[in-house]
Amino acid sequence: NAGVTQTPKFQVLKTGQSMTLQCAQDMNHNSMYWYRQDPGMGLRLIYYSASEGTTDKGEVPNGYNVSRLNKREFSLRLESAAPSQTSVYFCASSEWGGMNTEAFFGQGTRLTVV
Amino acid sequence: GENVEQHPSTLSVQEGDSAVIKCTYSDSASNYFPWYKQELGKGPQLIIDIRSNVGEKKDQRIAVTLNKTAKHFSLHITETQPEDSAVYFCAASGAYNNNDMRFGAGTRLTVKP
Numbered sequence: 001n002a003g004v005t006q007t008p009k010f011q012v013l014k015t016g017q018s019m020t021l022q023c024a025q026d027m028n029h030n031s032m033y034w035y036r037q038d039p040g041m042g043l044r045l046i047y048y049s050a051s052e053g054t055t056d057k058g059e060v061p062n063g064y065n066v067s068r069l070n071k072r073e074f075s076l077r078l079e080s081a082a083p084s085q086t087s088v089y090f091c092a093s094s095e096w097g098g099m100n101t102e103a104f105f106g107q108g109t110r111l112t113v114v
Numbered sequence: 115g116e117n118v119e120q121h122p123s124t125l126s127v128q129e130g131d132s133a134v135i136k137c138t139y140s141d142s143a144s145n146y147f148p149w150y151k152q153e154l155g156k157g158p159q160l161i162i163d164i165r166s167n168v169g170e171k172k173d174q175r176i177a178v179t180l181n182k183t184a185k186h187f188s189l190h191i192t193e194t195q196p197e198d199s200a201v202y203f204c205a206a207s208g209a210y211n212n213n214d215m216r217f218g219a220g221t222r223l224t225v226k227p
Contacts (some may be wrong), residue, residue, distance in 0.1 A: 004157070032212070040123070041216035042203055045157070058213060059115070090157050097117065099181075102148070105157030 002026055006091050006106035013081040013113045021076040021109050023091030031094045032074035033058075033103065034066060036087040043090065049074055081113045116141040118206050120218025128226050130167045133194050137204035138186040144206040147180060147187045152201045152220075161202075162189070194225045 045058030
């Protein structure tokens, strides 16, 4: 099993450009999450999807949109990238978010906005 | 919302020594406390977790203790090995959802051979 797969692994954007980060999981998990990781700040939740067809804002949603395309896929879109969005982005999934089950993380996407 | 503080930010130990990382949380409703290990270039991976109805949990060389009254929990690694070198994150979340899980800032552990 591949687990959680993110693409791309690296990306450089110019300020104002848009892009979509892709995430797919093959564990038949119900819940999926997008986090950003910045030095000295741990992981902060951007958006989550408790189940297929639902999405909700996390701690730092401004500047982002998400789509839960189906049970497997959860994408994160930056409509107009800003230097403050330079970060490492992680997608994660868990079987049931409501039961605090283990979250499995992808390998991350390192995004630089210049 | 929940606030999680983690100390120290960096920790260096000799191989074979023990390592202790401490976290405090603010929301008394939090009842799930996982610890994640992140190796260079990889995503975090769960290594151990504890729920609020348990005071201590052990898995081989790794143990976690929880003091609900003081709202702090700790990760203990005994007989450290070079492969334990990584960044460790603590987290805390509420009764029903992973969506309110808050992470500490991380501890970079270096185990010197």
